[in-house]
Amino acid sequence: MKRPLILLFAVTLAGVSVTSAAPRLWGDTITEFAVDLHQAIRSVDTEENIIFSPLGATLILGMIKLGARGATSQQIKEVLKLQGNQESEEFSGLRKLVSVISEENKEFAFNLANALYLQEGFHVKEQYLHSNRDFFKSEIKLVNFQDLKASAKIISAFVERQTNGKIKHMFSSGDFEPLTKLVLVNAIYFKGEWEHKFSSDATYPQDFTVKKGNVTKIPMMHLQTATKIGYFSDNDLKYNVLELPYKGDKISLVLALPAENVEIEALEKKLTEPVLREWSTKLTQEMVEISLPRFKIEHEVDLKRSLLHLNVTKVFDQNCNLSGITDTSDIYISKAVQKVSIEINEAGSEAAAATGMQVAAMSMTNHRFVADRPFLFLIRHNESGSILFMGKVTNPDVSDARGRDVESL
Template structure:
């Protein structure tokens, strides 16, 4: 039986009116997938709703019957669609493709096909038109050579940050098609944190244990909100990147609120409410430097969201190929997410520094316990990355280790 091996590789280095249907669906799916992932992951979590949406839509383009129906329902598409989501995709790619010197954002898709494996011409054309996918022929019988070829492509699209992602063991004699999605972002805060102001502070982990971590500090004028939901209080802070296209949203529950209990209450309505209701205020910010890296197999999570048909041998992917025995074997996503004083990778740069004047601002935002975060594209309100930090992994931070503080 032929298999489609589906991999999604994503990488980020931190830091207008949107189409409401797109923003709403994107937020709803992001929350659903986040909560499904958290059922089996109790510590740090990081994933890309955008990347997952893209690879599922690439399958939906060639799926029929129950397989297509399940994907459409999970992605919140209308039951009787005329394909308007693909028009939205073209608009989305156009909106994010603008070249700016203030940041780097690469979004690339590729289809690797087994030589001699027949794929519908309409499917190939659709992937080029809607997903701007590169089409490449390989021979999966030479697994290690294929692994090197695809790994090299991923490395090139992620600025060298994801290397040697394939060993060859991922491919088998029945592998026919590999879908690869790579996202890379590098940006700098509009208002940077002064490195000299970073100091060691206690961070209380989910289990109550305290660890010393590098805490960045600054007095910022930025969007901020204080919210209360079901007797749970929490703060929301927005840190925009240069270029005004991307921003990081930090959701910090009150110290007496369990982060797992709070995240169960979050809905797309809450997220869109935060985006619209936060007001610009002066905020005294303390935020950990942190790096979260994770490799997730989405099969279990997608099963819980009722996407099951594409993983079975009887699914109808006849829009992709005439073969009657094609199915998806894996959906894997690799993510690396880092936050530091610059916003992106550790690098020397010039800019206006905001002096730290503690205990002057009316609002204090001290992220010294578990919190959630969202990285969004502001013009489209698309959620690129979403996750939580329960233990800042200081061992993986580069350049400025604990001994330097």
């Protein structure tokens, strides 16, 4: 009987809201993977909202690829668009990118942590452990998966600590089994402030069209500021793209909003790496009146189903080749999960005075971006072009926003 090698990891984005040059190659490849993964998730996931981290998924697949061989390794290489022939070539750029993003920065909070939890007594090759420390700075920890409850508590505590308490109780005893030998965990936490602040006094309930004929009330934030905006058209598909920088201008939130008569699915189908690159080059600085929902959404992505959709099948097969991890042949990946929490609210920088000074000048602008219907978003590291988080919001009123936030307004 094959023993499952369970792959589980968590990622969170908190708040509303990297500096030296990172290889453009990884910016492009992560963007390509982001688009592919988004299409796969929307094909297999029935949730209204989609939120995931392409960077987190890239890192965890990279951790697996270090121990994969043969066709198992090749499938991961293809889905990540890797080009090098040696691991040092394939991951040197990613290692630099991770180092850049993880550097201490006073303008925003960012934490990225990887860990391998090994069953006590289970032999893992030293080269695999060394490579994980070298490329991904992975922590190596021992646990006893015979005690399912204790194992879940230990690993969940790591996730909670690394995500500043935003993701709690990530794992339960039901997620593991006595045959589990190794769990790989990737946790990401980001919290930033807007470069231009939304005033809480300018937030009030407003209609949001979830589906045709289905309208809900949500807290809508409002801001008038100078920022980048673009207008795009592809036959009958018309949409606007808005960029909202976080403090320091290293990371930005990019929003894509279809025209009122265009379904969000039509825009999703058009997403490609060249299209996303075009957004970066064709936005212009304008005075814009912005209306953006205030919301908090959590989403758990079944990455196994999504990766199978992308032809990453061998690693989940009982005949997979993970001989770079251990000499034991009867192991495979049985589960892959990513959990994301995202919160968008008014919290911003100290630039309120400058924003306030711009209101009078902007009252005459014709540029308006009103996100009162489903939209796409991504959070991008501007210098490398790497996408840290990506998703779709079709219903911002999914938790207790109606019962608490709207009434509080």
